[in-house]
Amino acid sequence: MRRTPVLTAVLGLAAGLLAGAPPALAAQPVEKGSAVSIAADTYTWKNARIDGGGFVPGIVFNRSEKNLAYARTDIGGAYRWQEASKSWTPLLDSVGWDRWGHTGVVSLASDPVAPSKVYAAVGTYTNSWDPGNGAVLRSSDRGATWLKADLPFKLGGNMPGRGMGERLAVDPHRNSVLYLGAPSGKGLWRSTDSGASWSQVTNFPNVGNYVQDATDTSGYASDNQGIAWVTFDESSSTGTDATKNIYVGVADKDNAVYRSTDAGATWSRIAGQPTGYLAHKGVLDATNGYLYLAYSDKGGPYDGGKGRIWRYTTATGAWTDISPVAEADTYYGFSGLTVDRQKPGTVMATAYSSWWPDTQIFRSTDSGGTWTKAWDYTSYPNRSNRFTMDVSSSPWLTWGANPSPPEQTPKLGWMTEALEIDPFNSARMMYGTGATIYGTENLGQWDSGGQFTVKPMVQGLEETAVNDLAAPPSGGAQLLSALGDIGGFRHTDLTKVPSMMFTSPNFTSTTSLDFAESNPGIVVRAGNLDSGPHVAFSTDNGANWFAGTDPSGVSGGGTVASASDGSRFVWSPAGAGVHYATGFGTSWTASSGIPADAVVESDRVDPKTFYGFKSGKFYVSSDGGATFTASSATGLPSGDSVRFKALPGVKGDVWLAGGASDGAYGLWHSTDSGATFTKLSNVEQADTIGFGKAATGASYQTLYTSAKIGGVRGIFRSTDKGATWTRINDDAHQWGWTGAAITGDPRVYGRVYVSTNGRGVIYGDSSDAGGGGGGGGTDPTPTGACAVTYKITNQWSGGFQADVQLANTGTTAWTGWSLGWSFADGQSVTQAWNAESTQSGAAVTTKNVSWNANVAAGSSVAFGFTGSWSGSNTKPTAFKLGDQSCSVT
Numbered sequence: 020m021r022r023t024p025v026l027t028a029v030l031g032l033a034a035g036l037l038a039g040a041p042p043a044l045a046a047q048p049v050e051k052g053s054a055v056s057i058a059a060d061t062y063t064w065k066n067a068r069i070d071g072g073g074f075v076p077g078i079v080f081n082r083s084e085k086n087l088a089y090a091r092t093d094i095g096g097a098y099r100w101q102e103a104s105k106s107w108t109p110l111l112d113s114v115g116w117d118r119w120g121h122t123g124v125v126s127l128a129s130d131p132v133a134p135s136k137v138y139a140a141v142g143t144y145t146n147s148w149d150p151g152n153g154a155v156l157r158s159s160d161r162g163a164t165w166l167k168a169d170l171p172f173k174l175g176g177n178m179p180g181r182g183m184g185e186r187l188a189v190d191p192h193r194n195s196v197l198y199l200g201a202p203s204g205k206g207l208w209r210s211t212d213s214g215a216s217w218s219q220v221t222n223f224p225n226v227g228n229y230v231q232d233a234t235d236t237s238g239y240a241s242d243n244q245g246i247a248w249v250t251f252d253e254s255s256s257t258g259t260d261a262t263k264n265i266y267v268g269v270a271d272k273d274n275a276v277y278r279s280t281d282a283g284a285t286w287s288r289i290a291g292q293p294t295g296y297l298a299h300k301g302v303l304d305a306t307n308g309y310l311y312l313a314y315s316d317k318g319g320p321y322d323g324g325k326g327r328i329w330r331y332t333t334a335t336g337a338w339t340d341i342s343p344v345a346e347a348d349t350y351y352g353f354s355g356l357t358v359d360r361q362k363p364g365t366v367m368a369t370a371y372s373s374w375w376p377d378t379q380i381f382r383s384t385d386s387g388g389t390w391t392k393a394w395d396y397t398s399y400p401n402r403s404n405r406f407t408m409d410v411s412s413s414p415w416l417t418w419g420a421n422p423s424p425p426e427q428t429p430k431l432g433w434m435t436e437a438l439e440i441d442p443f444n445s446a447r448m449m450y451g452t453g454a455t456i457y458g459t460e461n462l463g464q465w466d467s468g469g470q471f472t473v474k475p476m477v478q479g480l481e482e483t484a485v486n487d488l489a490a491p492p493s494g495g496a497q498l499l500s501a502l503g504d505i506g507g508f509r510h511t512d513l514t515k516v517p518s519m520m521f522t523s524p525n526f527t528s529t530t531s532l533d534f535a536e537s538n539p540g541i542v543v544r545a546g547n548l549d550s551g552p553h554v555a556f557s558t559d560n561g562a563n564w565f566a567g568t569d570p571s572g573v574s575g576g577g578t579v580a581s582a583s584d585g586s587r588f589v590w591s592p593a594g595a596g597v598h599y600a601t602g603f604g605t606s607w608t609a610s611s612g613i614p615a616d617a618v619v620e621s622d623r624v625d626p627k628t629f630y631g632f633k634s635g636k637f638y639v640s641s642d643g644g645a646t647f648t649a650s651s652a653t654g655l656p657s658g659d660s661v662r663f664k665a666l667p668g669v670k671g672d673v674w675l676a677g678g679a680s681d682g683a684y685g686l687w688h689s690t691d692s693g694a695t696f697t698k699l700s701n702v703e704q705a706d707t708i709g710f711g712k713a714a715t716g717a718s719y720q721t722l723y724t725s726a727k728i729g730g731v732r733g734i735f736r737s738t739d740k741g742a743t744w745t746r747i748n749d750d751a752h753q754w755g756w757t758g759a760a761i762t763g764d765p766r767v768y769g770r771v772y773v774s775t776n777g778r779g780v781i782y783g784d785s786s787d788a789g790g791g792g793g794g795g796g797t798d799p800t801p802t803g804a805c806a807v808t809y810k811i812t813n814q815w816s817g818g819f820q821a822d823v824q825l826a827n828t829g830t831t832a833w834t835g836w837s838l839g840w841s842f843a844d845g846q847s848v849t850q851a852w853n854a855e856s857t858q859s860g861a862a863v864t865t866k867n868v869s870w871n872a873n874v875a876a877g878s879s880v881a882f883g884f885t886g887s888w889s890g891s892n893t894k895p896t897a898f899k900l901g902d903q904s905c906s907v908t
Contacts, residue, residue: 061853061883062747066481067498067513067772067780070413072505073482075451076182076320078437079127082191082360084134085443087161090456091124093177095482095777096755097139099162106479109778110162111139112752113815116732119756120149121156122777123176125202126187132194137162138214140187142174145203146238149173155187155199157214166816168215172205179231180244180270180318182354182371182436183299188249193261198283200246200267202227207246207267209283223286225277229270229297231318244270244318247298252333254305255280264333266310268298270318276301276331291338293329299371299436300356306363308333309386311341313368315352320434320453323352323372330387341387343368351379355438361445369435369450376400376425378432380450382465391465393431400424405465406431406473412516413475415505416455419522431473432457449476454505456480481779485759487531488709488772488780491539492667492765494560498772500780501529501544501760509561513782523564524551530576534561535585536623536667543588543604545576553592554579556603567604570595580619582626582643589629589644591619597631599644613638613647620663622692624670630693632661632675637693650693656683660758662707666720667765676705676724686724688741699741703727711763711771714738723771725757731850734761734773734783747771747783749852750885751813751820754778786853803829803876805905807838807898812883818849819886823865825900826879833874837866838905840895846888853882 074093081087086102089110096111114121123143130136139162142153153174156165175181186200199208199217207223210216227247232240248268255264261282266289269275275298276289296314303310310331315323326349330339342349355369364386370379380393394404401424408429410416416429437451440462449458458476465471487501498510507529508517521529526546535541542557544564553576554567575593582588588604591597596615598607614633622628631638631647635657638647655661661677671692678684686705687696705726713720722737726744733746734757754775764770769785806826813820825838841861848856848863856865865882874880898905 061786062752062769062783063786064748064752064781064783065513066778067500067510067782068478068516069415069481069483069502069505069508069779070475070516071455071477071480071482072502072779073484073777074182074320074434074453075456075480075482076434076436077124077127077184078439078449078451078456079129079185080439080442081129081134082131082442087129087134088439088441088449089127089129089137089162090437090451090480091127091139091176092480092482092777093181094123094143094484095480095775095779096122097124097127097162098480099137101479104478105476107477108479109481110158111141111156111165112754112778113165113750114141114755115750115753116727116756118151119776120144120151121154122755123149123174125153125174125176125178125181126185126199128185128187128189128197130189130194131191132189133159135159135161136189136194136213138187138189138197139165140174140199141176142170143177144239145173145175145178145242148237148239155197155210155214155217164813164815166215168210168217170201170208170217172201172203175202175242178202178242178244179240179320180229180247182320182434183244183247183268183270183297183318185248186246188251190262191251191253192256193259196261196283198249198265198267200249202242202245204243205245207249220283220286223267223277224288225269225271225274227270229272229318231322244297246270248301250301250303250310252303252305252310254308256282266301266303268301268312270297272297272316275314276312289331289336291336292331293327293338293340296325296327296352299352299354302356302358302366303333304358304363304366304386307386311356311358311366311387313353313356315354315372317352317372319352319354319371320436321372323354325349326352326370326372328353328356328368328381328387339387341383343381343383343390343392354436355380355450357438357440357448359440359445360442365440365445367438367440367448369438371435374433376402377427377430378435378452380431380435380438384466393465396425402427405470406459407470409472409474413455413477414518415508415516415520416475417519418525419519482777483779484776485774485780486529488760488762488774489532489534489542490711490762490764490766490772491534491542491560492536494539495562496539496560497764498780498782499532499534499542499561501532501546503528506546507532507544521555521561521564524548524555524566526553526555526576528576531578533579533581533621535581536583536621538585541581541585543579543581545579545590545592547575554590554604565603567600568606570598570607570609577616578618578620580621580629582621582629583623584626586626587643589619589621589640591615591617591631597644597647599629601643608645610640610644611646612649613640616659618659618661618663620665622670623665623667628670628692630663630665630673632659632663634659637675637696639693650695652689652693652696654683654698655687655696658682660706662760664708664710666710668720674708674722676708676726678704680704686726686741701728701744702741703730704732706758707761707774709760709762709771710765712765712768714768721763721768723761723763725761725773734771736769736771746850746852747785749820749850749883750818752781754781803827803831803833803903805829805898805900805903806908807905808908809894809898811892811894814892817887817889819846819888819892820883821886822881822883824879824881825874825905827874827876828906830876832876833872835867835872836874836880836900837864838898838900839864840898842895843893844888844891846886846892848884848886851882851884853880854884856884
């Protein structure tokens with residue numbers, strides 16, 4: 020499994036953001052809607068558990084506090100370890116749509132002096148795929164909240180070389196000083212105010228010169244990988260004096276390691292160093308005075324054909340090749356590198372690019388004098404392992420494979436660039452792979468002759484990129500997912516890891532899936548595969564699969580649709596035109612009247628009706644996909660960043676979302692099978708559309724979209740056919756880019772499944788279980804005593820989140836309520852949930868919504884809001900319920 024440089028979702032995103040200017044648009048009807056309400060009811064957000072699913076290039080333990088550890092991912096944010104539950108907590112879910120690139124974390128640093136402080140260098144691509152610059156985020160509460168320092172250049176959390184590092188480091192003596200190694204020739208940067216501001220170290224002599232592929236015109240593989248790591252020698256200073264000796268690794272095969280002996284005032288190349296390799300890691304054992312370096316001839320994380328491990332003696336300047344195998348015997352580079360802080364003579368390293376038959380881990384207990392291996396051959400191809408693998412918590416890690424020796428399943432790993440021994444516990448080790456975090460808590464068995472047990476240590480860390488989602492109305496599957504890199508899953512229980520991904524065949528990435536609306540046992544999926552069929556079918560609701568056959572020329576999955584009764588399928592694969600088949604795809608016939616690469620969907624009632632979209636044109640087939648006719652509808656988005664779906668239960672009812680900011684962009688509705696479309700005037704931008712169970716008393720299914728409505732980007736719900744909308748997420752739950760897919764649950768009102776590009780499948784459940792509107796409520800005239808608790812639960816630069824609890828301390832029930840207060844420092848409410856909020860100057864009035872109007876005596880109601888602030892954010896001290904003053908607790 021190799022994480023593709025740009026996932027399908029990202030390509031869709033690039034198309035959405037960077038599309039060229041559209042042609043002049045024809046006039047179109049506009050459907051009138053009321054002003055949007057962004058007062059949300061309370062949603063609970065969780066992941067549909069997969070556990071892992073992507074590359075973890077960095078694991079960082081704090082050196083001064085036990086059990087404090089962080090993990091960084093290339094596209095899915097950062098996480099903090101929770102020792103009590105042995106799980107990870109996501110830290111960057113607040114990254115919003117406009118800064119989606121900040122979900123890529125190129126480096127992370129935990130402050131060894133003040134352990135509550137943590138820093139993250141964020142940005143996903145250094146080329147045009149990410150339109151924004153990078154930033155350094157800083158937190159004083161272990162990542163619960165962040166402040167941001169924007170940088171004048173881009174960072175590449177998902178670029179080549181992302182497993183090298185760490186590029187961000189905190190001075191262990193003067194922790195207000197930090198260094199950051201930049202890519203793209205931008206050099207070495209320093210902060211002297213705890214990450215609030217940054218400036219280039221202009222006298223640092225080398226900005227790097229290594230590129231993976233200079234001929235790559237996209238700028239992805241041709242970018243200078245720059246400065247790879249910064250390491251402090253804590254033994255060179257005492258107290259709060261800035262650390263004198265600093266080592267810096269540069270992506271330059273001839274000049275890989277530099278040093279300062281005067282706290283960064285001057286720098287020089289270390290004499291005598293090896294050449295011909297890149298130093299992926301530089302780890303210092305200050306007790307014994309050794310700097311260990313893991314070298315590879317490539318930047319990784321996939322490539323690397325030769326490697327070495329060297330030891331530099333800091334006191335004498337002596338270099339020693341301590342590689343565990345002869346250079347001629349390496350077919351991989353070294354990257355993962357760690358020392359045991361409890362036993363500093365113990366050092367471990369990984370052969371990160373040993374794809375076949377398995378990764379290798381090396382261990383020395385004498386500072387690299389001698390080494391042992393995690394596994395070795397007895398008589399080829401038979402292996403003897405020092406470890407046992409227990410993947411019962413994530414059984415899909417076997418890939419359902421049955422390889423021949425010397426391969427085994429599950430593998431010890433691949434892309435193993437992150438390797439750390441717990442600095443407080445010699446028995447615990449964690450390492451990252453291309454799919455998970457593995458670890459052991461009995462590492463001592465390695466040296467005593469026993470076997471140590473390797474298990475996934477990844478619960479809570481969800482790192483899949485989601486391409487498509489489907490929630491059938493019946494059958495055992497609650498959710499079917501199409502994922503990048505690991506194919507996809509059938510969830511029968513969202514709280515449990517499925518036993519296996521889709522197999523027979525295993526797609527590297529599933530690009531599209533669909534089920535037969537009136538016969539949900541029939542499911543089809545399409546995806547990418549290096550060799551073999553690109554389409555597969557299931558007749559048991561996605562539990563088991565069999566491969567179809569490809570028409571000539573297919574090179575990728577594209578999109579696929581099932582007839583409403585499962586009798587036929589329409590497929591628009593990459594590399595070939597649109598095709599249709601009766602039965603399960605044993606023979607495909609080219610469709611006419613529709614261009615190649617069109618997005619295809621099916622009508623959810625009529626099995627003969629299919630739809631397509633390409634370059635501003637909507638296409639309709641009424642003969643099962645044999646022929647398509649272009650609709651006369653005009654004014655649709657001219658580009659191809661469009662997703663559309665037909666409503667279950669109503670023939671010809673189609674919703675279309677998409678567009679680009681420099682042209683038509685929004686949400687359109689058709690009730691005549693796409694002959695005409697009406698644009699919703701109250702939706703500024705929309706990228707997805709999905710349907711779920713109707714609200715109580717509603718005659719139309721609930722709509723869900725990832726959109727910009729009322730000037731706010733978010734996940735929105737409508738229970739009245741799009742006339743009004745409610746934002747159901749909040750600023751703490753944004754997950755970067757959510758534009759690939761969305762669907763409601765046809766069986767559970769309010770439940771919505773949201774795609775992310777690196778944070779897995781998010782699902783939300785509403786507190787409004789019965790299904791009501793998102794606004795309104797009665798004009799309240801409450802009487803009696805009241806009490807208010809006002810808490811600021813989250814605060815960041817320019818913004819904050821507050822939770823308010825209003826208690827009825829009187830003897831009479833309220834049938835509506837209105838709470839007022841004034842801000843002292845010019846704060847403004849930007850979004851409220853569980854209430855409707857208006858503001859005039861400093862005065863704020865917050866009223867109930869329909870479902871929480873009644874508050875019994877002795878009971879309370881809670882609501883929350885996000886707001887803006889500058890200078891100060893003083894809490895209000897006086898609250899009134901109508902004309903009644905409330906006590907403040």
